[in-house]
Amino acid sequence: MKVPFGDLSRQYKKYKKEFNSIISGVFEKGSFILGENLKSFEKNFAGYLEANYAVGVANGTEALFLALKAIGVGNGDEVITVSNTAVPTISAIDATGAKPVFVDIEENTFNIDPSKIESAITSKTKAIIPVHLYGNPCNMEKIDSIAGRYNLKIIEDCAQAHGAEYKGKKVGTFGDCGAFSFYPSKNLGANGDGGMVVTNSGELAEKIRLLRNYGFADRYNSILRGYNSRLDEIQAALLDFKLARLDEWNKRRRQIADRYMSELVKLPIIIPSVFPEHKHVFHLFVVRVSQRQKFLEFMSGNGINIIIHYPIPIHLQPAYEFLNYKREDFPVTEKVSEEIMSLPIYPELEEKEISYIIAKIINYFRK
Numbered sequence: 302m303k304v305p306f307g308d309l310s311r312q313y314k315k316y317k318k319e320f321n322s323i324i325s326g327v328f329e330k331g332s333f334i335l336g337e338n339l340k341s342f343e344k345n346f347a348g349y350l351e352a353n354y355a356v357g358v359a360n361g362t363e364a365l366f367l368a369l370k371a372i373g374v375g376n377g378d379e380v381i382t383v384s385n386t387a388v389p390t391i392s393a394i395d396a397t398g399a400k401p402v403f404v405d406i407e408e409n410t411f412n413i414d415p416s417k418i419e420s421a422i423t424s425k426t427k428a429i430i431p432v433h434l435y436g437n438p439c440n441m442e443k444i445d446s447i448a449g450r451y452n453l454k455i456i457e458d459c460a461q462a463h464g465a466e467y468k469g470k471k472v473g474t475f476g477d478c479g480a481f482s483f484y485p486s487k488n489l490g491a492n493g494d495g496g497m498v499v500t501n502s503g504e505l506a507e508k509i510r511l512l513r514n515y516g517f518a519d520r521y522n523s524i525l526r527g528y529n530s531r532l533d534e535i536q537a538a539l540l541d542f543k544l545a546r547l548d549e550w551n552k553r554r555r556q557i558a559d560r561y562m563s564e565l566v567k568l569p570i571i572i573p574s575v576f577p578e579h580k581h582v583f584h585l586f587v588v589r590v591s592q593r594q595k596f597l598e599f600m601s602g603n604g605i606n607i608i609i610h611y612p613i614p615i616h617l618q619p620a621y622e623f624l625n626y627k628r629e630d631f632p633v634t635e636k637v638s639e640e641i642m643s644l645p646i647y648p649e650l651e652e653k654e655i656s657y658i659i660a661k662i663i664n665y666f667r668k
């Protein structure tokens with residue numbers, strides 16, 4: 302059997318009729334940028350998260366970038382985040398001219414360790430970007446309290462956590478802004494690029510609306526130095542349809558995770574820790590194994606596609622050498638980066654495929 306890491310053609314097969322009719326509907330109307338589909342999706346996405354405003358943008362990286370710009374981050378500022386994240390979290394900070402400052406993660410959640418944030422704060426620190434990595438919410442209570450004490454802004458990186466909740470409240474609504482990506486493989490994925498900034502501040506929402514469209518207050522009248530970063534009508538219409546299915550898809554991801562966790566628990570493989578107050582939506586199911594290479598070769602020899610998120614922490618990547626970090630600066634991040642890997646998890650994954658993956662993992666440890 303071959304089990305792909307992801308397979309978006311399965312979603313298309315299931316909703317082919319609906320997707321095709323949504324796309325032709327947009328063509329019939331003939332409006333492709335900043336139209337009614339975007340308005341509707343923004344309203345529904347804000348409603349889903351119980352946030353006041355949602356502003357559609359071109360992708361998740363720009364959602365972070367525009368949110369940072371809107372809160373006033375720029376040259377000479379510092380933004381605290383983690384090195385165990387996707388490169389875009391850092392490229393968004395870098396694009397503002399600010400310096401990314403890393404803190405280590407908690408070994409059991411893979412997320413920012415709130416107890417290490419204070420020692421990274423300087424007079425230049427403007428904001429914290431907690432990344433709800435793999436779909437698992439960060440400890441927002443502790444992060445909010447630190448930000449409050451030091452008067453720092455919070456931009457949540459929710460690219461992997463659509464629908465995740467901390468203490469019953471959706472992520473993306475704790476900070477000044479929440480930044481979402483609709484990259485096709487995300488829990489809520491477009492059929493192209495897409496992103497969204499969510500906020501409860503009318504002032505920030507208005508600023509981001511201006512920033513995404515050349516600072517235009519009205520036609521060709523630019524009142525703020527802006528950019529082109531818009532979510533197009535085809536993507537917005539498809540995403541609006543998919544949003545109504547997000548809870549069902551997240552439920553399925555959690556069911557698959559439950560199966561993995563209950564059937565792998567006795568093996569020498571570290572499974573994700575789950576905490577009742579953190580509703581994990583399992584964008585990725587990340588496990589840890591020592592001697593990872595041997596394990597990966599065995600699984601790939603059996604047709605199972607496994608990917609590592611992420612093999613090289615950002616502070617050790619060549620592009621970010623200029624930040625002057627070195628090996629051993631973030632021991633937990635570095636240790637887990639050598640052991641982590643993501644098992645296939647997506648709503649369309651079939652029970653027989655999950656059984657096959659679990660059986661092969663059991664075989665590996667028995668041999």
Ligand SMILES: Cc1ncc(COP(=O)(O)O)c(C=O)c1O
Nearest residue numbers: 360361362387389390460482484
């Ligand atoms: C944690 C994280 N942040 C930001 C992004 C950026 O999103 P996009 O690819 O839509 O620019 C991604 C996804 O790629 C991500 O996983």
